[in-house]
Amino acid sequence: MRSLRTKITAAFLAPTLIIVLLFGLLTYFASRQGLEDELGRRLISVGQTLSSQLSDVDVEQISRLTEDNGRVIARLKDRLTKAKDTTGVERVFLFNKELKSLVDTQETAFGQVLHAQAADSVELERVFAHAEPRTSVLFAGPEGTLYKTGYAPVMREGEVVAVIGVEASAEFFVLLRNFASVMTFLGLVGLLLMMLVSAVVSRRITKPVRALVASADNLGKGDYITPIPSPAGRWRDEIALLSESFEEMRKEVLSRDRQTQMMLSGIAHEVRNPLGGMKLFVGLLKEDLSDRPDESEKVQKIERELNYLDRVVTDFLDFARHQAPDMERFRAATLLGEIDSLMSAECAGVGARIELACEPEEVELTADRQKLRRAIINCVRNAYQACETSDVTIRIEVKEVGERRHIEISDNGPGIPEDTLKEILTPFFTTKEKGSGLGLSLTNRIMEEHGGSMSIESEVGSGTTVRFDLPFNAEIEAEEMNIPEGWLG
Numbered sequence: 001m002r003s004l005r006t007k008i009t010a011a012f013l014a015p016t017l018i019i020v021l022l023f024g025l026l027t028y029f030a031s032r033q034g035l036e037d038e039l040g041r042r043l044i045s046v047g048q049t050l051s052s053q054l055s056d057v058d059v060e061q062i063s064r065l066t067e068d069n070g071r072v073i074a075r076l077k078d079r080l081t082k083a084k085d086t087t088g089v090e091r092v093f094l095f096n097k098e099l100k101s102l103v104d105t106q107e108t109a110f111g112q113v114l115h116a117q118a119a120d121s122v123e124l125e126r127v128f129a130h131a132e133p134r135t136s137v138l139f140a141g142p143e144g145t146l147y148k149t150g151y152a153p154v155m156r157e158g159e160v161v162a163v164i165g166v167e168a169s170a171e172f173f174v175l176l177r178n179f180a181s182v183m184t185f186l187g188l189v190g191l192l193l194m195m196l197v198s199a200v201v202s203r204r205i206t207k208p209v210r211a212l213v214a215s216a217d218n219l220g221k222g223d224y225i226t227p228i229p230s231p232a233g234r235w236r237d238e239i240a241l242l243s244e245s246f247e248e249m250r251k252e253v254l255s256r257d258r259q260t261q262m263m264l265s266g267i268a269h270e271v272r273n274p275l276g277g278m279k280l281f282v283g284l285l286k287e288d289l290s291d292r293p294d295e296s297e298k299v300q301k302i303e304r305e306l307n308y309l310d311r312v313v314t315d316f317l318d319f320a321r322h323q324a325p326d327m328e329r330f331r332a333a334t335l336l337g338e339i340d341s342l343m344s345a346e347c348a349g350v351g352a353r354i355e356l357a358c359e360p361e362e363v364e365l366t367a368d369r370q371k372l373r374r375a376i377i378n379c380v381r382n383a384y385q386a387c388e389t390s391d392v393t394i395r396i397e398v399k400e401v402g403e404r405r406h407i408e409i410s411d412n413g414p415g416i417p418e419d420t421l422k423e424i425l426t427p428f429f430t431t432k433e434k435g436s437g438l439g440l441s442l443t444n445r446i447m448e449e450h451g452g453s454m455s456i457e458s459e460v461g462s463g464t465t466v467r468f469d470l471p472f473n474a475e476i477e478a479e480e481m482n483i484p485e486g487w488l489g
Contacts, residue, residue, distance in 0.1 A: 008198065008201065008202035008205060008206070009195070009198045009199065009202050012194055012195075012197070012198035012201070012202075013191070013194060013195060013198060016190070016191065016194045017191060020187040020190060020191065021187075024180075024183050024184070024187055027183065028179075028180055028183070031179065035170075036138065036148065036170070039148050039168065039170060040135035040148060040150060042150075042168075043089070043135060043148060043149065043150025043166040043167070043168055044133040044134075044135060044150040044151075044152055044166075045150075046083065046087050046089060046092075046150065046152075046166045047133065047150050047151065047152025047164040047165070047166045048133060048152045049083075050079075050080070050083055050092070050152070050164050050166075051152050051153065051154050051155070051164055053079075054154060056156075058076070059154060059155070059156045059161065060156065062076070062094065062102065062154060062161060062162050063156055063161040063162070065102050067110045067111060073102075073103055073110065076094065076102075076103045077103050077104070077105065080092040080093070080094070080103060080104075080105050081105050084105050087166075088168075089166050089167060089168040090147065090167050090168050090169055091104070091105055091106055091165070091166075091167040091168075092104075092105050092164065092165070092166050092167075093105065093106070093108065093114075093164075093165045093167075094154070094162055094163070094164055094165070095114055095117065095162065095163055095165065096161070096162050096163075097128050097160075097162075098113075099113055099114045099115075099117050099118060099124075100112065100113055100114070101113075101114055102162060116139075117149075117165070119136070119139070120134075120136040120137075120149070120151070123135070123136060123151060124151060124163065127151045127152075127153050127160065127163055128153070128160050128163070131153045131155060131160050132153075133150065133151060133152045133153065134150075134151050135148060135149065135150045135151070136148060136149040136150075136151075138170055141169075145169050145170075146169065146170040147167055147168065147169050147170065148167070148168060148170055149165050149166065149167045150165070150166045150167075151163050151164070151165055151166075152164045152166070205239070207231075208229075208231035208239045208240075208243065209239060211229055211231075212228070212239065212242065212243055212246065215228040215229070215243075215246060215250075216246065219246075219249075219250060219253070224250055224253050224254040224257055225254070227247060227250070228243055228246045228247040228250055229243065230243045230244060230247070231243060268313050271309075271313055272310075272313060275306060275309060275310060275313070278306055279303070279306050279307075279310075282299060282302055282303050282306060283303075285299050286299045286300070286303065324449065325367065325368030325371055325446075325449050325450055326368045326370075327366055327367065327368060327473070327476055328366070328367065328368070328369050328476065329364060329365070329366045329473070329476040329477060329478045330364065330365060330369060330478070331362065331363070331364055331365075332358050332363045332364065332365050332398040332405070332407075333358050333361060333362075333363075335365065335369060335372065335373060335376075336356045336358065336396060336398065337356075338373060339354075339356075339373060339376055339377060339380070339396065340354060340356060342373075342377065343377060343380055346381075347380070347384055347392075347394065350384050350392075351391065351392065352383075352384040352387070352392035352393070352394055353392070353393055353394070354380070354394050354395075354396065355393060355394070355395040355396070356395075356396050356397075357395070357396070357397040357398070358397070358398045359397070359398070359399050359400065360400060363398055363399075363400045363405070364472070364478065365398070365405055365470065365472070366470075366471075366472050366473040366474075366476045367450055367470060368446075368449075368450070371446045371449070371450075372446065372450075374442075374443075374446070375442075375443040375446045375447065375468070376396060376407065376409060378439040378440065378442065378443045379409040379440075379443060379466045380394055380396070380409060381439070382439060382440065383409065383411040383413060383464065384411075386411075386413050386414065386416075386464075387411065387413035387414065392411060392412065392413060393411065393412050394409065394410070394411050395408070395409070395410045395411070396408070396409050397410075403471070403472055404452075404469060404470060404471055404472060405468075405469075405470045405471075405472050406467060406468065406469055406470075407467070407468040407470065408465055408466070408467050408468075409465070409466045410463060410464065410465040410466075411463050411464055412462075412463045413463050413464060414460065414461065414463075415458045415459050415460040415461055415462055415463055415464055416456070416458040416460070416464055417460060421456060421458055424440055424456065425440055425441055425444050425454075425456075426441065447468055447469075447470070450470055450471070451470075451471050452468060452469050452470035452471060453468075453469045454466065454467070454468055454469075455467050455469070
């Protein structure tokens with residue numbers, strides 16, 4: 001995906017480049033055509049002037065000129081040579097309709113066919129047939145220099161008896177090439193300046209946009225504390241107004257979030273007070289009925305329901321709170337040992353067992369240990385609660401993958417259908433008869449708070465794997481922790 005800065009730069013440079021190229025090409029070709037036309041007019045003017053200076057006697061002699069008329073040829077050549085030297089052209093020559101040389105300032109034999117003029121047959125046909133002066137196209141000489149020839153008719157009694165050719169080099173092409181070089185240099189300088197301007201402008205536009213995107217991303221992750229920066233500068237624009245609108249939205253969301261937290265805290269306080277009392281009295285009742293198994297079993301059911309209600313209240317509170325993680329550095333084996341101590345009896349009660357593994361065994365984690373432990377326990381409970389049989393194995397494995405850490409909680413249960421898998425991280429979504437639908441949502445939030453991610457892979461009939469991808473910060477100071485012996489296979 002192309003960035004906004006690239007699009008802005010392209011929007012500046014593309015039209016500029018097209019305009020510079022078109023202007024340069026048009027200027028070059030217009031200048032070339034104008035100079036070429038001016039050279040052609042000059043050559044025709046020289047030829048017409050020479051033709052007009054010929055007397056009737058000269059024209060009569062030209063119409064009957066033969067190789068034996070040496071004195072006439074010499075006199076005409078002398079006149080053409082003087083005209084060549086005066087006008088500064090390269091060559092002046094006289095030839096007849098058969099393109100045979102009559103007089104030439106160059107060393108061309110009388111009567112020699114001028115093969116070079118055969119290339120201008122179309123132009124010469126107009127000259128002989130209609131007595132119209134014409135010019136040749138530019139042509140390259142032996143040394144590579146460009147030349148052009150002008151043709152003017154010599155008339156006798158309304159008939160063209162000969163043609164005067166005036167040839168000159170197109171010296172203006174040297175100037176034109178210099179002009180093109182200067183234009184190219186100026187065009188490159190202009191493009192560089194435009195690139196600099198577009199870079200500055202695009203930076204001024206995209207910098208606040210990127211800051212706004214980062215702030216919006218933080219809002220999406222639940223960070224309502226950090227203010228949204230407003231672009232610096234004297235002039236208020238749409239981006240500044242958008243930033244202010246986002247800031248007002250952040251304040252309103254933060255206010256509502258705090259109100260929600262206060263409300264939930266109040267509800268939790270009102271619920272937990274009688275809940276604590278009920279748990280206390282259930283404990284006393286359980287002791288009193290220890291010798292009466294039937295009534296004791298009913299008390300145990302009440303106790304389980306109270307414990308479930310206590311977990312629901314805790315889930316709601318944890319989901320409502322947005323507390324930054326208290327980062328620690330510790331060995332993964334320590335955390336797994338704590339989870340094994342807390343969950344082994346609970347899992348055994350429903351016929352499930354826990355397997356633990358680290359790769360390597362001394363791998364370390366950097367995280368809020370309490371929150372990470374809570375996230376793993378949520379996944380463990382979901383694993384055994386989703387299994388329909390009592391033969392359930394839940395494997396918790398920590399892997400060191402470069403600078404990151406992967407924690408995998410996998411089971412051999414029935415798996416999760418694809419349509420359910422798409423919604424499973426949505427808050428309050430649950431497929432259980434009893435459940436808040438916040439366990440996995442809270443777990444996903446914990447991963448995001450740590451700068452990591454959570455993914456779930458499942459195949460119906462083959463089990464489910466939940467994977468945490470967490471960064472590792474080696475700058476956090478490590479803590480010495482005791483590891484239970486004998487639990488890690």
